[in-house]
Structure formats: structure tokens, C-alpha cells
Amino acid sequence: MNRLFISIKIALSVILLFVSGVQLYAQDDMTADEIIQTMTETMNPEQAKGKIKMTIVTTTGQERTFEYNTFSKNQGEKSLMKYVKPKRVRDQAILMLNNADDIWVYFPRTRRVRKLATHAKKQKLEGSDFSYEDLGSSDEFIDEYDAVLHRDEKKQRKVCYKLELTRKPESSAGYSRILMWVDKETFVPLVIDYYHDVDPELWEKELVCGDIELIDGIYTPMKIVMYNKLDNTHTSMEFIEIKYDVDLPDNLFTEMGMQK
Amino acid sequence: MSRLCTGLIICLLIGAHVRAQELDIYGYFEPQYMGLYRGSNYYQINSNKLRVDLKSSSIENVEFGANIIYLLYFGKKNWNILDFLPERITSGVPSEIQPLFQLTYKDSFFLDNVYIRLSNSRFALMVGKQQISLGTGYFSNPTDVFNVKDALDPTYEQPGHNAVRMDLFLRPRLSVMALYSPLEMDWQNSGKLVRIKVGLGHFDFSVTGYEMQHTSTDFYTFEITQQRRRLLGVDFVGELLGLGVWAEGAYNFMKQDDDFYEFILGIDYTFESGLYTLLEYHHNSPGKTDHTEYDLNDWMRYFVGETKTISQDQIYGFIQYPVADLIMIGGSTVFSISDQSIALVPMVYYSIFENVDLTLMLNLYVGEEGKIFSSSLGNGGFIRAQVYF
Known part of the structure; x- marks a missing residue:
């Protein structure tokens, strides 16, 4: 029975x-808002735990490599990063709550936890081409922007929804305009173009997602590269490990969790 | 007793290593070259610092840690502090006690931190010599009685302190910290601290209560006075109108001397270009408003860290800009409102290799003789490398 x-x-x-x-x-016939919603859900699974290798390539071609463990919960509303490499920043941790509206940084050498204001979201993460905002604001595309759907276009040989997002007047988001191409099959954004905070015609950054794999039932870009069009630099992030089938405790996303 | 504790912890560390072979060894080497122009003379005092960190987490919820510092000085190692003070002050110091104002940089080899930390999801207990950082201020921390920051380099690491520290995490943004800092194993004169921290919206608030023994030296007679000091402090950090804002203040109840208070108010902002700016106002009630009243005790207590500033009101500014991918330029300034003198500290930071940083910092004093940032104190700077391993 x-x-x-x-x-x-x-x-x-x-x-x-x-x-x-x-x-x-x-x-x-999905609307722009529905596509953004589905994409956001795809890119922000309920919980995730992984290890990321971040490589910064400077204008002169020099490379800086970082490795950190990353944890997220509530579809990215809470996230925690703990540096593993290099030695200079080892054990340093960054906690982002409320979609990166609240940021704390833990410095292990002094055992000091410092809270940053939201303007710090504009700061580069360890000199990379990613800002805190790029990494922490999971619901930003929905809450901070108005979206318009254009005709489908191909990117990386995949048919994509092309969306244009314009910052809402009351929003404090760091980009005035965003163009994105979302794979119609996986709902992974294959390319995102970010335009300058003040000048909506000034192309500032381009994010390219690749090596998409199905992990724990979720389409995951295993490699993400952010190109800075103004500085002619780029930063890549590659998942060394990623798991979605995890149960992360709430107290991981606290000051205690940063120090443990 | 502290030697016994140190020995015990090192034995545990080595024991843990032998058991699990999971002892992490890392640290940095830091050569620093510092020069000073004073009048027509040039002096230099240089150092080589090696810090080796040991850490083991081979037992679940237990962390053993230690760091050993080896510090070697070369150049002009002997200084007399009286050489830097106004003549109206030094002329009154009897010649027989003048050698007592000699400052010698001695080579040293010591355990700066050595501790055990036991923790679970809501509780942490840390015993041993450890880092203690309190407060939200950048230039100074009125609630932090353990450390005195260098006004020209306030983020440089601070020494470890012997303490037993317990943290209770009651809710995600509500915690209580209790700390006992033993002093000659006398409970009454030892430091006892309680700190409650709560998060409300985009703000974090803390209330701190501390009782300790306060030491002050009379540098005319070299008599040391000790008395009970009770501190009540509050601090917060958050955001207002898009600016980062924070404040930190402490009122000190003294058993014999007059009570005193200190507070700091700060704001910061990051512009779209990446330019970071910070401004703080600092008030220290024991400080003086007229520089002609600075006496030998004021200067000496300032130099040895018994008081944080000798002028009452100052403004601290900091600015930093990523001029290239791996290069930051910026600087800080401290302006004494009380005596109208100023210190300018331009700075360049360069991440020259993956684990090698270079810092160049100058200190330029613009003030008349006798003021806190008098040009007669000398102008100079340093270049520092940090090689991490």
C-alpha cells in the first residue's frame, strides 16, 4: 500500500x-517582468554553497588570483564570502544581508567587524571588476529597474530574450541602464551590459556567462567574466565547487558565522 | 601565571599538530625604512618585522592560535623625547632625571597572540592573549581602553591582550560580550567588561560598561597613581541620507580625579568614480584648548599612550582613490581645532605582486613650536613592504 x-x-x-x-x-509570450522573475529565480536558488576562484586581469596584463568559499540563502538575500587565498586576505569575510543593503566586513588580523553603508556597494571587491552590488543584490533587477522586452537575438549560438532595463527614478542602483540576453531554454543570462550611473549611453561593463552545467537540477554558469569597458580590465569567476542541495543554518549569516 | 598559560597553549598547539598534522603556518615579513628631517639633521630608524601565525582547528569547535613576532631595529635606536619638546618645558626638567626620558628601540621576540577559542553556533569562549577591538571610530575609539591608535596610521594592527572573552549570540543581530582582563590576578583591579550589541534596521548599536584600574604617571616625579575607572560607552554605525554615519562616546567615572569624556562622530561616502572619503570629529575632554598650557605631563602621557590626544578638539579626514588597478593614492589629515596645527599624511599603496604590498607614507607637520603638530617635531615618512607567506 x-x-x-x-x-x-x-x-x-x-x-x-x-x-x-x-x-x-x-x-x-512571457512578459519582460516574467522573464526577469524566472531568470532571478534560476540564478538565485534557495540555498547554495561553493568555492570560487576569482582572477583579476589588469590593464598591464598582471593577474591576481583569489579563492573564497561562498554561502547563500533565501535566494541570495543572505550571502557570506570567506577568503581562502591569497594569504594577505585569508579568513577575511564579507557578510551581505537584505540583498547587500547591509554589508559587514570581518578583518581577522584585528578581529574587527566593520559595517559598511550602502554607498560601499559601489566599491570594487578586492580591486576586481565586480562591485559588492554586482555580487549581492539578487532581487535588484526586479525591484530597482523597469524592464522592456525587445526582439529575440542570438548570443553564444543560443536564442535569447533581449531585455532592456531602465533604473526606476527612486532607485539608488549603481547602473542607469542594463541590457541583457537571457537564454530561452535555461533562463541563464548569457550576456549583461551595464551602463554608467550618470550617462545611460556610456557602456561600463559586460558580464558574460559560460560553461553552463545542470547541477542539482539548476542550470549554473560555471564561469562568469566581467569586462570593464572603461578601464580595459576583466575579472573571471569560476566555480571550483557548487552545491544547491544543502541546508545552511541561519546563524551562519551572522557576525559569529563570519568569524567561525 | 601568564607564562604557564602560554606554555600550556603552545603544548596544546603542538599536541594538536602531532595528532592531526593540521597546523597552518602563515604570516608576513615587513621591512620598513623610516626617515625624519628635523632642522638641518636627517635621522633614520628602520625595522625588519617577521610575524609567524600558527593556527589549528583540528578538533571540531576548537581553535588554537598564536603568532610570534621577531622585530629588529637598525639606524638611530636611541632618542630622547625631551629633544622634541618646546624649550619652555624642557628647561624646567632637572638634568638628573633627563636620562629617564630616553626612548630606546630594542630588538624583540615575543608571543603577541596565543589563545584557545571554543565555539558553537551561539557561543564563543576565547582564553589567552588576543586581539581586542572595540568601537566604530576610525581615528580613535573612546570605548576601547585596550588600544591607542597611531593618529597617522590608525588601521595598523594592535598588540594582543591577556583576557578571557565570552560572546553569546542570542539572536542574529543581538549579542552579548563579557570580558575579563586579569591584572596581577587581583579581581578588584582587573578589567571587567560587558558589551551588548543590537542591530536595528540598517544600524548597529552597542552599549559598553567597563571597570578597570587606571594608571597615570607624573613625569616630573615619576610617581605612578592608580585608581579605579568606570566607563560607560555607546556607539552606533549605520546610514543616513546615503552617507555612512557612526558615533562613539564614553563617559569615564574616576575614583579620585575629575571624570572625563570622549566622543567621535564620523561620516563616509564612496563616489561613483571609486573615490572614498571619510571625515571624523573627535572631542577629548581632558585635552586642552590652549597650546601654551601643554605641560610635560600632557606631552609625555600622549607619547606613552596614557592619553589619546593633548588638544581637545580635532578633525580627521581620509581620502583614497584607485588611480590604477593595483595602485591606491590618498592620504589623511588631522587638524587640531584647539591649537590650529595640522598633520598631512599623503599615502601611496601598490600591490606589486600577488602577496607583496608596498606602502609609502609621509608625515608633514604644519604648526608652530609647542603645538601638537609642530613642524619642529620633524617631517619625514616611511616606505613599508609586506610580504605574505
């Missing part, structure tokens, strides 16, 4: 998955 119940449950789940999948691909 119990086995039969389980079999029915599995069968129902498969049907539901199939139906929802069919709906996903069949909905070519």
Missing part, C-alpha cells in the same frame, strides 16, 4: 514537472 502510494506520488511529480516544463518552453 505504501509502495503504491509512493509510485503514484512519483508519477504525479513527473507529470507535473513535464507539464510545467512544457509550459515554460511554450510560453513565448
Whole structure:
């Protein structure tokens, strides 16, 4: 009886998955907001734990490599980064809550925790081409921007939704305008172009996502590269490890969690 | 007793290493070349510092840590502090006690930190010589009685302090810290601190209560006075109108001397270009408003860290800009409102290799003789490399 119940449950789940999948691909009439919502959900799974290698390439071609452990919860609303390499920043930790509206940095040499104001979101992360804002604001595209859907375009040989996001007048987001190309199959943004805070025509950065793999049922770009068009530098982030099937405790995302 | 504790912790560290072979060894080497022009003379005092950190977390929820510092000086190692003070002060110092104002940079080899930390998800207990950092101020921390920051280089690491520290994390943004800092194993005269920290919205607030023995020296007679000091401090950090804002203040209840207070107010902002700016106002009630009243005790207590400033009001400014990928330029300035003197500290930071940083810092004093930033104190600077391993 119990086995039969389980079999029915599995069968129902498969049907539901199939139906929802069919709906996903069949909905070519999705609105811009729906696409952004689906993309945000895809890119911000409920929980994640991983190790990232970040490589900064400077204008003169010099490289700086960082490695850090990363943890996120509540679809990226809470995130924690702990540096592993290089030795200079080893054990330094960055806690971001409320989609990076609240940021704390822990300095292990002095055992000091310093809270940063939101303007610090504009600061480069260890001199990279990523700002705190680029890494921490999971819901920013939904809350801070108005989106318009353009005609489909191909990027990396994939058919993509092309979206144009314009910053809402009341928003304090760091970019005035964003263009993005979202893969129609996986809902991963393959390319995101960021435009300057003040000048919406000035192309500031380009984010390119690649090496997309299905991990724990979630499409994951294993390599992300941010090109700074103004400084002619770029920074890549590669997942060394990533797991979504984890249960992270809430107290990991606290001062205590930063120091542990 | 402290030697016994140190020995015990090192044994545990080595024991843990032997057991699990999981002892991390890392640290840095820091050569520093410092020059000073004073009048027509040039002096230099240089140092080579090696810090080796040991850390082991081989037992779950238990961390052993230590760092050993080896510090070698060369150049002009002997200084007499009286050479830097106005003649109206030094002329009154009897010649027989003048050698007592000699300052000698001695080579040293010591354990700066050595501790055990036991923790679980809501609790941490740390015993041993450890880093203690309190407060939200950048230039100075009125609630931090353990450390005195260098006004020209306030973020440089501070020495370790013997303490037993317990942290309780009651809720995600509510914690209580209790700290006991033993002094000659006398409970009454030892430091006892309680600090409650709570997060409300985009702000973090803390209240600190501390009782300790306060030491002050009369440098005319070299008599040391000790009395009970109780401190009540508050601090917060958060955001207002897009600016980072913070404040930190402490009122000190003295058993014999007059009570005194100190506070700091600060703001910071990062511009779109990456330019970071910070401004702080600092008030120290024991400081003086008229530089002609600075006496030998004021200067000496300032030099040895018994008081944080000798002028009552000052403004601290800091600016930093990433001029290239791996190069930061900037600087700081301290302006004494009380005596109208100023210190300018331009700075260049260069990440020259993956684990090698270079820092060039100058200190330029613009003030008349007898003021806190008098040009007669000398102008100079240093170049410092930090090689991490």
C-alpha cells in the first residue's frame, strides 16, 4: 500500500514537472517582468554553497588570483564570502544581508567587524571588476529597474530574450541602464551590459556567462567574466565547487558565522 | 601565571599538530625604512618585522592560535623625547632625571597572540592573549581602553591582550560580550567588561560598561597613581541620507580625579568614480584648548599612550582613490581645532605582486613650536613592504 502510494506520488511529480516544463518552453509570450522573475529565480536558488576562484586581469596584463568559499540563502538575500587565498586576505569575510543593503566586513588580523553603508556597494571587491552590488543584490533587477522586452537575438549560438532595463527614478542602483540576453531554454543570462550611473549611453561593463552545467537540477554558469569597458580590465569567476542541495543554518549569516 | 598559560597553549598547539598534522603556518615579513628631517639633521630608524601565525582547528569547535613576532631595529635606536619638546618645558626638567626620558628601540621576540577559542553556533569562549577591538571610530575609539591608535596610521594592527572573552549570540543581530582582563590576578583591579550589541534596521548599536584600574604617571616625579575607572560607552554605525554615519562616546567615572569624556562622530561616502572619503570629529575632554598650557605631563602621557590626544578638539579626514588597478593614492589629515596645527599624511599603496604590498607614507607637520603638530617635531615618512607567506 505504501509502495503504491509512493509510485503514484512519483508519477504525479513527473507529470507535473513535464507539464510545467512544457509550459515554460511554450510560453513565448512571457512578459519582460516574467522573464526577469524566472531568470532571478534560476540564478538565485534557495540555498547554495561553493568555492570560487576569482582572477583579476589588469590593464598591464598582471593577474591576481583569489579563492573564497561562498554561502547563500533565501535566494541570495543572505550571502557570506570567506577568503581562502591569497594569504594577505585569508579568513577575511564579507557578510551581505537584505540583498547587500547591509554589508559587514570581518578583518581577522584585528578581529574587527566593520559595517559598511550602502554607498560601499559601489566599491570594487578586492580591486576586481565586480562591485559588492554586482555580487549581492539578487532581487535588484526586479525591484530597482523597469524592464522592456525587445526582439529575440542570438548570443553564444543560443536564442535569447533581449531585455532592456531602465533604473526606476527612486532607485539608488549603481547602473542607469542594463541590457541583457537571457537564454530561452535555461533562463541563464548569457550576456549583461551595464551602463554608467550618470550617462545611460556610456557602456561600463559586460558580464558574460559560460560553461553552463545542470547541477542539482539548476542550470549554473560555471564561469562568469566581467569586462570593464572603461578601464580595459576583466575579472573571471569560476566555480571550483557548487552545491544547491544543502541546508545552511541561519546563524551562519551572522557576525559569529563570519568569524567561525 | 601568564607564562604557564602560554606554555600550556603552545603544548596544546603542538599536541594538536602531532595528532592531526593540521597546523597552518602563515604570516608576513615587513621591512620598513623610516626617515625624519628635523632642522638641518636627517635621522633614520628602520625595522625588519617577521610575524609567524600558527593556527589549528583540528578538533571540531576548537581553535588554537598564536603568532610570534621577531622585530629588529637598525639606524638611530636611541632618542630622547625631551629633544622634541618646546624649550619652555624642557628647561624646567632637572638634568638628573633627563636620562629617564630616553626612548630606546630594542630588538624583540615575543608571543603577541596565543589563545584557545571554543565555539558553537551561539557561543564563543576565547582564553589567552588576543586581539581586542572595540568601537566604530576610525581615528580613535573612546570605548576601547585596550588600544591607542597611531593618529597617522590608525588601521595598523594592535598588540594582543591577556583576557578571557565570552560572546553569546542570542539572536542574529543581538549579542552579548563579557570580558575579563586579569591584572596581577587581583579581581578588584582587573578589567571587567560587558558589551551588548543590537542591530536595528540598517544600524548597529552597542552599549559598553567597563571597570578597570587606571594608571597615570607624573613625569616630573615619576610617581605612578592608580585608581579605579568606570566607563560607560555607546556607539552606533549605520546610514543616513546615503552617507555612512557612526558615533562613539564614553563617559569615564574616576575614583579620585575629575571624570572625563570622549566622543567621535564620523561620516563616509564612496563616489561613483571609486573615490572614498571619510571625515571624523573627535572631542577629548581632558585635552586642552590652549597650546601654551601643554605641560610635560600632557606631552609625555600622549607619547606613552596614557592619553589619546593633548588638544581637545580635532578633525580627521581620509581620502583614497584607485588611480590604477593595483595602485591606491590618498592620504589623511588631522587638524587640531584647539591649537590650529595640522598633520598631512599623503599615502601611496601598490600591490606589486600577488602577496607583496608596498606602502609609502609621509608625515608633514604644519604648526608652530609647542603645538601638537609642530613642524619642529620633524617631517619625514616611511616606505613599508609586506610580504605574505
